[in-house]
Amino acid sequence: MANSGRITTGSIPRALQMGVDDFVNHLNKSYQSVGQRLFTQKDSHGKGFYEAVSLAGMGEASRKGEGSPISYDSLDQENNKRWTVYTMVKAARMTMEAIDDNVYQDVIPMVAKEIAKSLVYTKDVKRAEIFNNAITSGENGPDGVVLISTSHPLQAGGLSANRAATDSDFSEDALENMIILVDGFLNPDGLKSMYSSKYLVVPSALQFEACRVLESKLRTGTAENDINAINSKGIIDDYIVWKHLSDTDSWFLTTDAEDSLVEVNRKGIQRQEHNDPYTFDTIISFYERYRMLFNDWRGIAGSFGA
Amino acid sequence: MANVDAAYGLALHEDNSQSSLITCVIPSGDGTATFVGDAVKLYDLDSVRIDGGPYALPVVQAAATDPIFGVVMGFNQVIPSGMDLGRRHRPVSTSMYCFVKPAHPLDIYRIQCDDDTETIAVSDIGSNADIVVGSGDTISGMSGMELNSDTTAATAGLQLKIVGFVDRPSNQVGVANQDVLVTINQNQAFNDAGVAGVAE
Numbered sequence: 001m002a003n004s005g006r007i008t009t010g011s012i013p014r015a016l017q018m019g020v021d022d023f024v025n026h027l028n029k030s031y032q033s034v035g036q037r038l039f040t041q042k043d044s045h046g047k048g049f050y051e052a053v054s055l056a057g058m059g060e061a062s063r064k065g066e067g068s069p070i071s072y073d074s075l076d077q078e079n080n081k082r083w084t085v086y087t088m089v090k091a092a093r094m095t096m097e098a099i100d101d102n103v104y105q106d107v108i109p110m111v112a113k114e115i116a117k118s119l120v121y122t123k124d125v126k127r128a129e130i131f132n133n134a135i136t137s138g139e140n141g142p143d144g145v146v147l148i149s150t151s152h153p154l155q156a157g158g159l160s161a162n163r164a165a166t167d168s169d170f171s172e173d174a175l176e177n178m179i180i181l182v183d184g185f186l187n188p189d190g191l192k193s194m195y196s197s198k199y200l201v202v203p204s205a206l207q208f209e210a211c212r213v214l215e216s217k218l219r220t221g222t223a224e225n226d227i228n229a230i231n232s233k234g235i236i237d238d239y240i241v242w243k244h245l246s247d248t249d250s251w252f253l254t255t256d257a258e259d260s261l262v263e264v265n266r267k268g269i270q271r272q273e274h275n276d277p278y279t280f281d282t283i284i285s286f287y288e289r290y291r292m293l294f295n296d297w298r299g300i301a302g303s304f305g306a
Numbered sequence: 307m308a309n310v311d312a313a314y315g316l317a318l319h320e321d322n323s324q325s326s327l328i329t330c331v332i333p334s335g336d337g338t339a340t341f342v343g344d345a346v347k348l349y350d351l352d353s354v355r356i357d358g359g360p361y362a363l364p365v366v367q368a369a370a371t372d373p374i375f376g377v378v379m380g381f382n383q384v385i386p387s388g389m390d391l392g393r394r395h396r397p398v399s400t401s402m403y404c405f406v407k408p409a410h411p412l413d414i415y416r417i418q419c420d421d422d423t424e425t426i427a428v429s430d431i432g433s434n435a436d437i438v439v440g441s442g443d444t445i446s447g448m449s450g451m452e453l454n455s456d457t458t459a460a461t462a463g464l465q466l467k468i469v470g471f472v473d474r475p476s477n478q479v480g481v482a483n484q485d486v487l488v489t490i491n492q493n494q495a496f497n498d499a500g501v502a503g504v505a506e
Contacts, residue, residue: 005318013393016383122474
């Protein structure tokens with residue numbers, strides 16, 4: 001990463017002479033996009049931005065008294081937010097000498113592979129940013145509140161929470177409480193949402209505890225033979241270990257709300273390659289355009305540790 | 307989240323000038339090791355030819371406050387004696403060609419801030435600052451230069467102008483060792499004296 005803007009013969013000088021047995025390029029285990037499962041793929045429909053409008057539906061029905069008039073309800077716009085699409089780039093410029101004099105390999109495909117790796121990696125970091133900034137002041141969603149909050153305003157009035165009043169370290173009890181919290185999500189119209197818990201998302205530091213809590217048939221950490229209710233009921237589809245979560249004791253529970261965590265893809269990876277006639281340099285550039293965002297907080301609940 | 311403290315000198319971020327590299331020479335009379343990403347200045351040393359190469363412009367590593375001629379993009383390690391293709395830098399007192407991106411006011415570089423006693427903030431965009439020369443890395447060949455965060459001011463006679471922050475997920479703005487975007491303000495080819503910036 002921290003390199004000069006040109007690849008010259010001085011960039012990999014050992015490639016200029018025979019005798020090297022191996023170049024360790026760290027590409028044999030390419031990066032997997034862990035967060036892709038968590039985000040719904042969307043299109044910005046040819047625009048440089050993405051905009052979603054949250055609708056507040058109708059509340060509970062009311063009983064009509066004999067001879068009394070009927071009452072009306074309405075369908076309203078709760079909020080909307082416009083998100084600008086980002087353009088992410090990575091490029092390399094190689095001198096003709098650096099390409100010609102490399103006695104081992106064709107530099108161009110190697111550089112292209114490195115650039116592609118970089119873009120895939122960065123895209124997943126951008127996904128994780130949504131989680132890492134979930135309580136960062138100013139990183140607000142359409143409702144004017146951060147993603148994970150104890151006080152999301154509702155169009156129908158009142159508040160709903162996707163964060164417990166007091167954060168807890170990850171444990172079986174804490175996960176049960178968060179599942180209950182998700183069950184209590186309110187829709188903009190004030191009705192209880194029907195969203196269900198789906199994935200447990202944890203940083204590397206919590207992967208073993210997450211495995212025990214989800215996979216154990218009996219309750220973890222107790223001498224009793226009570227069943228592990230979370231496992232027994234099959235509430236959580238799977239747990240996802242995500243290296244890009246920056247806080248080692250934060251953990252999240254996503255739901256099946258499809259329009260919540262969104263990955264807007266404006267343009268997939270585009271590759272361009274050309275030669276500079278003045279220097280004979282070869283320039284390879286890749287770009288892609290996307291934006292990670294959240295339309296609705298109901299796609300996730302979280303805790304940032306005790 | 308803390309930023310990683312890893313100086314790398316000046317790295318070309320936006321090649322807006324689209325200018326070519328210039329082959330320069332660092333004569334053996336210069337006793338300072340030089341690294342990829344180091345800012346260099348023209349210097350009063352006799353040029354030398356290496357292995358029948360050209361008499362190139364002599365440069366040496368720029369010190370803090372020196373107007374800058376360009377930034378080292380790489381070294382030609384293929385020299386008749388002392389050739390060591392396992393390194394990427396120029397050792398002390400070794401005549402060696404280097405590929406220099408000439409300083410141009412349009413080009414934008416990224417550089418790590420030292421943020422030792424003062425941390426660069428958003429309000430510093432537009433102000434000028436000097437570099438601080440640290441020890442380069444003889445393993446990776448990378449420069450140890452950083453932006454000296456204590457020196458930010460509107461003063462014209464400062465080497466760099468801060469024009470923004472590197473927009474990368476892992477770069478935390480306002481946190482120590484952040485990466486900033488700069489242009490070269492005191493430029494030996496265009497404007498030795500530099501241009502005043504805005505107050506920090």
